[in-house]
Structures are given as C-alpha cells and as structure tokens.
Amino acid sequence: MSDLMIEVEGLTKNYGITRAVNKVSFGVRRGEVLGFLGPNGAGKSTTMKMLTCYLAPTAGRALVAGHDVFSDSLEVRKRVGYLPEDTPIYRDMTVLEFLQFAAAMRGMDRDKVPGRIKEIGQRCGLGDVAGKLVGELSKGFRQRVGLAQAMLHDPDIVILDEPTSGLDPNQIVEIRSLIKEIGQEKTVILSTHILPEVQATCSRVLIINGGKLVADGTPNELRARERGGRYRVVVESNGVAKDAIRDRLASLSGVTRCEAIAGEDGSHAFAIDAGSADLRKPIFRAAVDNRWTLLELAREAASLEDVFRNLTTGEEGKS
Amino acid sequence: MSPAMVIARREINAYFNSPVAYIVVAAFTIIAGGIFFVFKFFLTQEASLRGFFETMPMLFMFLAPAITMRLIADEKASGTLELLITMPVRDWQVVLGKFLAAMALLATTLALTLVFAITVRALGPVDRGPTIGGYLGLLLMGGAYMAIGVMSSAFTRSSIVACIVAFVISLGLFIIGQATQYLPAGPLQGFAAFIGIGTHFDNISRGIIDTRDVIYYVSVMGICLLLATLSLESRRWS
Numbered sequence: 001m002s003d004l005m006i007e008v009e010g011l012t013k014n015y016g017i018t019r020a021v022n023k024v025s026f027g028v029r030r031g032e033v034l035g036f037l038g039p040n041g042a043g044k045s046t047t048m049k050m051l052t053c054y055l056a057p058t059a060g061r062a063l064v065a066g067h068d069v070f071s072d073s074l075e076v077r078k079r080v081g082y083l084p085e086d087t088p089i090y091r092d093m094t095v096l097e098f099l100q101f102a103a104a105m106r107g108m109d110r111d112k113v114p115g116r117i118k119e120i121g122q123r124c125g126l127g128d129v130a131g132k133l134v135g136e137l138s139k140g141f142r143q144r145v146g147l148a149q150a151m152l153h154d155p156d157i158v159i160l161d162e163p164t165s166g167l168d169p170n171q172i173v174e175i176r177s178l179i180k181e182i183g184q185e186k187t188v189i190l191s192t193h194i195l196p197e198v199q200a201t202c203s204r205v206l207i208i209n210g211g212k213l214v215a216d217g218t219p220n221e222l223r224a225r226e227r228g229g230r231y232r233v234v235v236e237s238n239g240v241a242k243d244a245i246r247d248r249l250a251s252l253s254g255v256t257r258c259e260a261i262a263g264e265d266g267s268h269a270f271a272i273d274a275g276s277a278d279l280r281k282p283i284f285r286a287a288v289d290n291r292w293t294l295l296e297l298a299r300e301a302a303s304l305e306d307v308f309r310n311l312t313t314g315e316e317g318k319s
Numbered sequence: 320m321s322p323a324m325v326i327a328r329r330e331i332n333a334y335f336n337s338p339v340a341y342i343v344v345a346a347f348t349i350i351a352g353g354i355f356f357v358f359k360f361f362l363t364q365e366a367s368l369r370g371f372f373e374t375m376p377m378l379f380m381f382l383a384p385a386i387t388m389r390l391i392a393d394e395k396a397s398g399t400l401e402l403l404i405t406m407p408v409r410d411w412q413v414v415l416g417k418f419l420a421a422m423a424l425l426a427t428t429l430a431l432t433l434v435f436a437i438t439v440r441a442l443g444p445v446d447r448g449p450t451i452g453g454y455l456g457l458l459l460m461g462g463a464y465m466a467i468g469v470m471s472s473a474f475t476r477s478s479i480v481a482c483i484v485a486f487v488i489s490l491g492l493f494i495i496g497q498a499t500q501y502l503p504a505g506p507l508q509g510f511a512a513f514i515g516i517g518t519h520f521d522n523i524s525r526g527i528i529d530t531r532d533v534i535y536y537v538s539v540m541g542i543c544l545l546l547a548t549l550s551l552e553s554r555r556w557s
Contacts, residue, residue, distance in 0.1 A: 055555060056554075085398075088401060089399065090399055092337065093329075104325040106407065107407070
C-alpha cells in the first residue's frame with residue numbers, strides 16, 4: 001500500500017441546488033496531522049462526512065486507506081475513527097457502557113476489550129468517570145469520551161470534526177495535546193475555524209472556502225506564501241540622513257516597498273516589504289558598508305490570520 | 320455478535336433504563352386486562368382468551384407507536400445516528416436491530432398478559448392450542464405493527480411525528496379491515512380483507528393459523544423494514 005492514506009479527487013457534493021463542496025482534491029500521507037480550516041459553512045463538515053461514508057459524493061471520488069468511500073464503505077469505516085461535530089454520544093449510557101458498545105459494534109475481540117478500554121481510558125484521562133452517565137458529563141469529558149471512542153479500535157485514520165469547539169481554554173489545551181499525541185502514530189484530519197489550533201497541532205493545513213480548496217501547505221509555507229516577508233530595520237541616526245538610508249535600502253534587490261516609520265528618538269526606523277528572498281543578509285551588509293549602526297533587524301512573518309482572512313474573504317468577491 | 324444484535328441489546332437496555340417503557344407496558348397491560356375481564360370475559364362467561372385476543376388489533380395501534388417512535392427519529396435529532404452509521408454497520412442491520420429491540424419489549428409485554436391466561440385457567444378449562452396459537456399470532460401481528468412504527472421513526476427526526484405517522488398508518492390498515500363488514504361481497508371486499516391488519520387476526524384469535532395470514536404479516540414487516548432501510552440510505556442518494 002502506498003504512503004497516501006487518503007486520496008481525494010474532484011470531490012463534489014450538492015445539497016439540492018447548492019454546491020457545498022466543489023471539486024476538492026488533496027492527499028494525506030501517513031502520520032500527517034491535517035488541519036481543515038475554513039469559515040463556518042465552508043464545506044469542512046460535509047467533506048468529513050463524505051470521508052467517513054455518512055454522505056455519498058455527488059461527483060468525484062475519495063479513497064481512504066486504499067478503499068473507495070462509496071463502493072467499499074464498510075472497509076473504510078473499519079479503518080477510520082470518527083468524532084462528529086458536537087460529540088453526539090448516547091446520553092443514557094454510562095461511559096463504560098458506551099465504550100463497550102462501540103467495541104462490540106467494531107467487532108473487537110471480546111477478551112481484549114476490557115484491557116483496551118482501560119488503556120484508552122487512561123490515555124484520554126477518563127479514569128474517574130467510567131461509571132457516570134454520558135449525559136451528566138461536562139463538555140470536556142464528553143469530548144474525551146468521543147476521542148476514546150474514535151481511538152478504541154486502533155484505526156489508521158482519525159477524523160475529528162471541530163474537536164475543541166465549546167471547550168474552555170484549559171480543556172482546549174488538554175484536548176490539543178491529546179490530538180498531538182494521537183498524531184504521532186496515526187493519520188489525523190481535524191476541522192476547525194480557530195487559527196491558533198492549526199498552528200498548535202497541525203503539520204499541514206487545507207483552507208477551504210465556499211466549497212473550494214483555496215490553500216494547501218504547512219502553516220509556515222502558507223504564511224510565507226501570503227507575504228514574502230516584512231522587515232523592520234532600526235538604525236542609529238548619528239549624522240546620517242533618513243532619506244539616504246531609505247534610498248539605499250529600497251535599492252536592495254527584492255524590495256517592493258520601503259518606508260520610514262516612526263522610531264525612538266535618535267534612530268530611524270523603516271518597514272520593508274519584500275518577495276520571497278531572505279533580505280536579512282543584504283540589509284546587514286548594507287549597514288556595514290555604509291557604517292550605519294544597526295539597532296534592530298527583524299523579519300516579521302505574516303500571521304495565519306492574515307492568510308486566512310485574505311483567502312476566505314477574497315474568494316467570496318471573485319465568485 | 321452481529322452489529323444488529325449489538326444495536327438490539329443497546330436499545331433493550333435503553334428501554335429498561337427509561338421510565339417511559341415501564342409506563343407504556345404497565346398501561347397497556349392494565350387496559351388490556353380491564354377491557355378483557357370487564358367487557359369480554361365476565362360477559363361471555365367462557366373460559367377462553369378469545370376476548371383478549373380480539374381487542375389486540377386495536378390496542379396495538381397505541382402500543383406500537385409508543386414503543387417505536389424514538390428508535391430512529393431520536394437518533395437523528397440528537398445526531399447519534401451519524402456516529403452509529405459511520406461505524407462498520409450496514410443500514411439494514413441498524414433497522415433490524417431497532418426492530419428486534421421493539422419485538423423484545425413486545426414479547427415482554429405479552430409475557431405479562433400470561434397472567435390473564437393463568438387467571439382464566441383457574442376459573443375453567445382453557446384450550447391450550449388456541450392460546451398458544453393466539454400468542455404466536457400476537458407476535459406476528461405485533462411484528463407488523465412494530466415494523467410500521469420503525470419505518471415511521473426512520474422517516475422523520477421528530478419522535479412525536481413518528482408516533483402520529485405510525486398511528487395513522489396502523490389506523491388506516493385497521494379501518495380498511497373493519498370496512499369489510501359494510502362492503503358488498505366482491506373483489507373490493509376481498510381486497511379490503513386482504514389489506515386489513517386486523518382481519519388477518521380473526522382466524523388466529525379463533526385458533527386457526529392460516530399461511531395466508533402469516534404471509535400477510537411477514538410481508539408487512541418485510542416491506543416496512545425495507546422502506547425504513549431505504550429511508551436511511553437516502554442520505555447517500557444525490
């Protein structure tokens with residue numbers, strides 16, 4: 001089997017006349033933690049529902065662990081652990097009963113179930129609540145039960161739809177570290193509209209908007225692609241004209257914009273926008289050659305927020 | 320264990336963990352017993368359960384929707400259906416599991432009514448054959464009612480709507496059967512007698528088990544469970 005755990009080609013889903021997902025294609029390799037990012041209603045959940053065989057694609061195809069989600073859906077479902085949005089779990093069962101039910105539904109070996117539940121319960125921090133009714137649990141614990149359920153049968157692929165929505169900041173940190181841990185041995189897809197989450201947990205990001213894939217890359221790649229780089233340079237102003245420095249900096253190759261900005265007393269500050277080339281060395285050389293006293297040189301990366309906002313608001317204007 | 324049995328077991332546990340099931344079963348047993356003893360048994364002065372059996376087509380119209388209404392509709396409303404159906408289980412196994420759970424509760428309810436049989440037997444000799452046959456018939460007819468309920472529950476995400484739909488379908492089939500008395504003999508009457516859900520029980524309550532009646536009830540079960548499965552599958556049509 002190839003390294004590609006999920007292969008999606010031209011995946012499309014219509015609800016009546018509205019197109020929720022529009023010709024989305026991507027691949028996910030083993031061991032990747034893929035963040036599925038997009039505003040609400042962008043088609044994240046719909047895509048996940050197709051990957052987990054809950055919905056069938058209108059067009060296109062998706063292979064999960066080498067099996068087609070439509071024609072071979074039972075095989076796909078055996079190999080996937082899924083946590084739907086809002087963690088729907090039977091409220092009238094205790095945590096232990098629910099996990100036993102999930103194990104039985106998965107056809108797990110009876111002798112191994114108690115040991116496995118204990119192990120997974122420990123990893124997900126379920127120790128004290130095993131006998132409690134799911135309906136009585138806090139949202140954070142319910143989420144952990146959902147994760148435990150998704151991990152129970154040791155699937156190759158874990159798909160989590162908004163796993164941290166509705167949790168308090170402490171719970172979010174806990175769930176994220178749990179997801180990171182899961183990601184060390186499994187292929188994980190998680191959807192979210194919270195950007196720091198992607199930075200904190202994902203090795204790769206897909207941004208989807210209006211049903212279309214608008215970006216694909218590591219968080220760093222996306223930031224770099226959005227804006228080559230912005231530099232902040234501060235030079236001591238002893239006897240050097242501001243304009244001279246600005247002109248010299250603007251003449252460096254790759255600089256698209258250079259302007260003086262407000263600085264502390266006794267210094268000149270400049271903001272420089274540039275393409276993809278790394279300008280830190282040329283700026284330093286220019287300072288040395290001209291005998292400027294360089295007080296500050298910083299490269300400011302675009303935040304993922306900028307990337308996200310640009311991609312998801314720009315796209316709406318076009319379509 | 321097959322997924323259908325796992326689902327059935329879960330639903331049976333859910334029944335016995337909820338007060339609703341106890342109330343429904345108790346109410347059914349009390350009402351069935353009341354009608355039987357007050358209006359049938361002491362009037363006819365006959366040591367037979369026929370009067371009890373005769374009331375069942377009508378009483379099942381109330382019992383079955385109450386038992387089955389939440390089976391699938393509730394899972395749709397709470398979203399648990401998505402989790403259930405993305406486990407490695409076929410749609411028909413989900414439907415069958417739910418149906419089997421309803422049948423288990425029906426069997427429990429009918430077992431409680433054996434008290435009536437024991438009471439009647441204490442008062443006079445009861446024919447064993449018609450009684451056993453009658454109970455088998457009740458399971459068959461009950462199966463048809465339960466299948467209608469499961470199907471209605473698969474059609475909607477509201478258990479109240481499911482309850483009403485199941486009741487209306489059962490009532491329709493029941494009334495068509497009752498109409499045979501007023502229809503002139505002919506093909507129309509024959510058709511009504513064939514469609515009616517109660518008419519097929521007349522023979523059974525008299526202690527006669529006819530294959531045509533068995534085929535009718537099994538067909539109703541098959542068609543309704545098939546439609547329920549198709550309804551679940553329809554989420555994958557586009």
